[in-house]
Amino acid sequence: MPVVWLILIVLAVAVVGYVLGRGRALASAGGEQIKLHSLPSYYGSNVAMKVVVPAFLILVLWLLVQPLIVNNSVSGLIPDSEIAEGSSRGLVLAEVRRAARGLDNAVAQGLITEDFARNARADFNDVTARLKEAGQVVTSQITQPILRAAQEYRVLNATGNFMMSIVVILAALAGAAWGLYESRADFRARNTVERGIKALLISAASIAILTTAGIVFSLVVNTVEFFRLYPAFDFFFGLTWSPTFSGRGGNSQLGIIPLLWGTFYISFVALAVAVPIGLFAAVYLSEYAGPKVRAVAKPLLEILAGIPTIVYGLFALLTVGPLLVSVFGPDGAGIMQSGTAVMTAGLVMGIMLIPFVSSLSDDIINAVPQAMRDGSYGLGATKSETVKQVILPAALPGIVGAILLAASRAIGETMIVVLGAGAAARLSLNPFDAMTTVTAKIVSQLTGDADFASPVALVAFALGMTLFVVTLGLNIVALYIVRKYREQYD
């Protein structure tokens, strides 16, 4: 039974339960609402809640656990001899799933019988040809062990789905019975329902924790796996980045130093563009500009922050890069080889960060108490002297925090560097050289065809872990500084 139908059935039971529960509670009070502990709708909601929550919980858990169990037992059916050189158990399993889906679809189209799908033997019947005739995408030749595993996979899944439907519907019915049994006049329905709602609210809030846990879990597990295949020392201190896909990536050199260098170099260029412009813009907007200028200029600058990064990436690749080449390239200064370079990505990223720096600093400058300005003016200082000698020193911790936040943005930025910075990992001082960053390499290692068990793909998780730790550290320090600073003037 498709999951959609199961969900609809459970919801239908809930609706019926709502009506019945409401009615039963009213009947138990002899139709007089005043004698009920709670409003009648709460009795109905109580029943509906008891139908939906356990049933859906079971459904979700089952859907999560069943593939794991099925994959495990099917995996046991595949002999090691079936796993070809350069392949892995995961790839063979994917093939099994593909074959099983092919069988399913062919049965659904009526091209093969269910009996054939269950009992065919690859060595007697030409299953591959039959499936291809049915328009299914399968590998060139389905071998007997794979077909056997695919058939087992189908049977296990079918049984699993059947049992799931039964259990879920039973849970829904049991919930309805329990809720209906409770629906009497003296039952404190509102309190029960409100406790349920509160539990829902808490679990919604806990998703943030779950997400962090999921991120940390997926990064740590795969990073540990990577370090089993590749020495951690070479990763953190290696000066060469040259992944090779041959021999399952065994000969790769995966040193992170060139990537970190590229990342920090590009971020530095970006901050060198964004911080002066953003800071001066913030000072002007908060200290000099009249309300009219402010009302126009501030939202216009903030448009820059709302533009998706893919747009900046394209801007870097197709507009800024060629422009820089025409000035610094072979026809000009001769120090730039191609459009993708540290300077290209850095400049464009700087543009993206201008509103980020300016609106954060704007807030911080506005938080400096007016009394400090007045005091400075009273001593005869000009506006610029007040800004330079009173406001900026007072706002400095907050501004440092804002710059750190901007730096963490720059380090984690992906699209601009993927399109604008190039793919060559190198240690160079020339800002017009192409370099690459941690984020760009995460993308290139995980979008290739390498299978997930090889170090060349797993290294992306170690890179992600490094990125996560660095940006998290920067954010925590920055938020701490900003918060401390706010408290100072509150």
Added chain:
Amino acid sequence: MTDATLSPDGAKAPEKTSAQPRSLYATDELTKKRNASEKRFQAYGIAAIGAGLFFLVVLAYSIISEGIPAFTRTVLTVEFTVTQEQFDDAESQLFKTRAYEVVFTEAMSTQFQQKNIQVPFDVAAIERIVGKPGSTIREFYRANPDQLGQPVAFELAASSRVDGYMNGRLTRDNITDSRFLQKSDLDLVDVLVESGIIQTVFNWPFITGADSGVDNPGGAGIGASVVGSFFMMLVVLFLSLPIGVAASIYLEEFAPQNKFTDLIEVNISNLAAVPSIVFGILGLAVFIQFMHLPQSAPIVGGLVLTLMTLPTIIISTRASLKAVPPSIRDAALGVGASKMQAVFHHVLPLAMPGILTGTIIGLAQALGETAPLLLIGMVGFVARGYPDGFVSGFMDPNSAMPAQIYTWAARSDFAFYEKAWGGIIVLLIFLLSMNILAIILRRRFERRW
């Protein structure tokens, strides 16, 4: 400063030692310097804002100027008749489309004679200009055999090089002779333009079409990826709005001051700053590797983007819940509502405009996000068609607007760059209308207490 008028006398007294008498009317060196530095400082500020706005204008200009050509396409409008005999004859041949091209070329030359055009041309030149008209014509007559023998006006897409020549990407100076287009062909194109056979029309296939392969930039459209984005946004909306609102209500109205609440708060503020690519890694590891959800499917993209937008929505929802004055809660509690009733019946409806505004802005952010989509496989996939139905819209592999733009930008044929810019215009139109909707909502419903 009432004694400013007395200053000539008053100022003299302490200045006796200096050689020159100082006057407050005459600005001295130091004041000049200070005033100049004041001016300079102000100029820096104006320059900074000017620089920011300049970048904005340059960005907008390059998007518009590079992207507009994607919205036009070049077509040849030719009216001609294919008779039953010609059809049968062509169908009996080995190279069927080739035979139709011969018919087409004949039709072209009769048109030339009618319009008194004297240009030498051969079949190869026509082929270079039109691409391959044969299959289009064949498909048409196989589908509509009743049209045989009647004049039919065909609108045939010109090849992408001719397209480039028409919108200025290629000129006579930078064109190189190749088997795709030769310099001499441009003469023919010019004549055809003059006679009205080659026209530039609005590129509907770009808006409604699906992505083409790497070899056919002219046929690439963004429609299928718009649909992919739409399904993703549905997932994001229906997950992040209820979850975000529920989490905010708990944190703002019910959460006690304890370690658990602190943990949630810290997590939310940190998640808001985690780079988006890390969410992509999470999606890859958890949703695809662990849960075996289909790769490149909008549902996976939607789930990842939901997790990414949740902090944004929670932060803005909490702000709008906080903006509802406590007197509302007190009044509700005072007439006997439970705390839950006070929140759901009174506070939440009042906070709703702010929540919706925040949600729309969060959705707009999610719509433009690219990096996580790269990792869950939305880029390797060429979205050649629309999903078949509602469920397959979520579960079947598809592309999304930003992923499609990236795919085009990463292709080597530069004719795709124009598509990428055009795609950006479409994407920005969506973002702009969402933001405008948010602003209107805020203006219309926001209450100042």
